[in-house]
Amino acid sequence: MVQLSGITPSGHAQLGNYLGALRRWAADGGPDDLYFVSDLHAMTTAHNPARLRSLATEQLAVLVAAGVAPERLFVQSDLVRELGALTWVLECTCAYGEAARMIQFKEKSAARSTSVEGGGQAGVRLSLLTYPVLMAADILAVGADEVPVGEDQRQHVELARTLARRFNSTYGEVFVVPEATLPPAGARVRDLAEPTRKMSKSAENSAGVVFVLDEPDQIRRKVRRARTDGDSAPVYDPENRPGVSNLLDILAACAGGDPAQLADKYPSYGVLKDAVADAVIEELRPVRDGTLALLDDVGELERIRKAGAERATERSAHRVSAALRMVGAA
CATH class of the missing domain: 1.10.240.10 (Tyrosyl-Transfer RNA Synthetase)
Structure with a gap:
């Protein structure tokens, strides 16, 4: 049984991340489970490339320091070739309406379309629409059986299930059909200044x-x-x-x-x-x-990241190659 969980480097890791997820990953992760720094997911809005790179490196160091086994870790962008190819295959399997009805896309695109000059959809990036398909590629590439998510992400895992079934029935069996699971209840950590909202690494204040x-x-x-x-x-x-x-x-x-x-x-x-x-x-x-200590030891952190990329690539390359072959692209 393979579980997959990720954390997006949209800001510095905070107490709620550690108590609610990272500490649990370190204590309960199985030998085949995978945890990743989802830096590609942080690109759906305007971002500073140097800051994103720095935050991804920092987040990897935090995960290792928190006790998550290095052999279960990787950085998402290190699989960009595999994920890019599989995302395209899955986009060609997904209908526009399926992506557009994702609740997070509706809410975030509505909020962002009103924040740009003149309103409308001009300021909404296409990646906000296609992000759930990239998430499906994350899940399906590594053969995850279970994806622990909160209610806000459950719909995205359902899309991954739909796409896996459709691909398998249309082209041939390639993908494990994943299950969305609720993670064990973690600590309730609210913002100290505004306790009616969750503590967030991307909080403006x-x-x-x-x-x-x-x-x-x-x-x-x-x-x-x-x-x-x-x-x-x-x-x-x-x-x-x-x-x-x-x-x-x-x-x-x-x-x-x-x-x-x-x-x-x-x-x-x-x-x-x-x-x-x-x-x-x-x-x-x-x-x-x-x-x-890890951030000061650049060589060790690079070694951990490179080894993680190699293992994650090994876990995903054969599925991506099979999918490409099945659709006639290889």
Whole structure:
């Protein structure tokens, strides 16, 4: 059974990424599972090439430092030839209406079309429409059986299933038909400044975002400035007290314990915030130190990346070659 998961370097890795996914990948990943830095996915909007390259390298280092086995890792763009060819084959298998009805495309294209001068679709990149087909290529190329995704990505995995079945029935059996699975419940990590929204590496305002590479003093300042809810003592009530509940969730994820019971241990917000800051700093310390060491050791990081590219290519090349042969392109 092969699982495939990816993380997009749209910004610096943050606490929610680590507690919600990376730590779990390191602890629970099977010997055949694959994890990748999806740098091609970050190109659907305007981006700085040098920054994207730097973030992809940094993200790879974070994954290794977080404990994800290097032999399960690769960077998506290192398979650009295989993925480019397979994406075209799948685009020739996919109907326009199937891509255009993806909820994320509708929402994001609507938002971006109103943000450009004059409105309309002029500022919406074609890649936003075809991105789910590239995602299907990611999945089908490596023969993934399961793809753990949230509800916002489930529809994309369904498209991959549809395209795999259609290709197999039209041209011949090449692809595993993948299943979308819900990942195990991870820590609820909300923005410290705006606890009604998830912590995000691409947030415009980073005041409430704890990044994996933040210095301990930065982490402490951000936690101390975290929004609470005005009452006299900490209480775990995510619906009515999202700020303090977020702090308790983070503390429980880092130090263990039940967040509702942890609330009783801290008589004031100040004491709770100090405990949260201490727990987060210690949780992230080995990841931060390991990441910085890898970023300083360019040769080792390049070796890991090259080996990952070779293994991922071996896993995908025969399927891509078979698909091209089946459609008459090879």
